Amino acid sequence: KNEVEQSPQNLTAQEGEFITINCSYSVGISALHWLQQHPGGGIVSLFMLSSGKKKHGRLIATINIQEKHSSLHITASHPRDSAVYICAVRNTGTASKLTFGTGTRLQVTL
Amino acid sequence: GAVVSQHPSRVICKSGTSVKIECRSLDFQATTMFWYRQFPKKSLMLMATSNEGSKATYEQGVEKDKFLINHASLTLSTLTVTSAHPEDSSFYICSVQGGREDTQYFGPGTRLTVL
Numbered sequence: 001k002n003e004v005e006q007s008p009q010n011l012t013a014q015e016g017e018f019i020t021i022n023c024s025y026s027v028g029i030s031a032l033h034w035l036q037q038h039p040g041g042g043i044v045s046l047f048m049l050s051s052g053k054k055k056h057g058r059l060i061a062t063i064n065i066q067e068k069h070s071s072l073h074i075t076a077s078h079p080r081d082s083a084v085y086i087c088a089v090r091n092t093g094t095a096s097k098l099t100f101g102t103g104t105r106l107q108v109t110l
Numbered sequence: 111g112a113v114v115s116q117h118p119s120r121v122i123c124k125s126g127t128s129v130k131i132e133c134r135s136l137d138f139q140a141t142t143m144f145w146y147r148q149f150p151k152k153s154l155m156l157m158a159t160s161n162e163g164s165k166a167t168y169e170q171g172v173e174k175d176k177f178l179i180n181h182a183s184l185t186l187s188t189l190t191v192t193s194a195h196p197e198d199s200s201f202y203i204c205s206v207q208g209g210r211e212d213t214q215y216f217g218p219g220t221r222l223t224v225l
Contacts, residue, residue, distance in 0.1 A: 033213070033214060035216070040218075041148075041201055041203075041218070041219040041221065042216070042218040042219060043154075043203060043205075043216035043219070044216070045213055045214055045215060045216065048211060048212075048213045048214070086153060086154070088154075088214075097144070097156060097159065098144075098154075098156070098214065100153040100154045100155075101153065102152070102153045103153055
């Protein structure tokens with residue numbers, strides 16, 4: 001079993017839909033990252049969380065430390081949101097090393 | 111603007127040659143940088159942690175003589191793929207941790223194709 005599990009693996013949505021991507025992890029962490037990777041390959045860090053909730057524009061990320069679970073929400077989705085979304089955790093005691101989930105491939109259609 | 115740059119963005123080389131990839135931290139000094147590789151439709155795999163002024167720390171299964179890492183300054187780390195083979199073809203990404211919120215910033219990646 002992977003230390004970081006994401007669901008769903010693939011997601012297709014229509015423009016305007018509310019989207020949720022889930023991440024569960026099995027190890028102690030000091031922080032959790034949500035990353036976005038576009039087809040060209042570049043990776044953008046969307047959020048870094050250690051507790052609670054963060055919001056940036058149409059994106060919301062939440063984390064429940066007790067349940068070892070995080071969610072990324074996209075409101076009013078748009079085709080430009082189409083990308084792979086990756087959850088990555090910084091394990092406690094491993095300095096800055098990240099363990100990555102396998103990613104969720106999101107396709108938003110018109 | 112970009113916090114981390116990589117050069118080149120794309121390289122095609124013949125089998126047996128060596129390829130150097132540069133990773134630069136543009137906005138802050140970085141004592142630690144990370145090198146990842148990514149196979150198609152797979153997640154990132156940490157190869158090594160690059161430490162300024164000292165030897166890199168390699169992950170299990172990564173050949174240090176194959177993937178040479180040099181962190182010569184606080185803003186530059188290089189990854190050299192020596193005697194490249196087709197199986198080394200991959201997407202190589204570096205990252206830097208730092209900034210106000212101590213977050214991770216990723217470079218745009220380098221796509222290596224070995225013929």
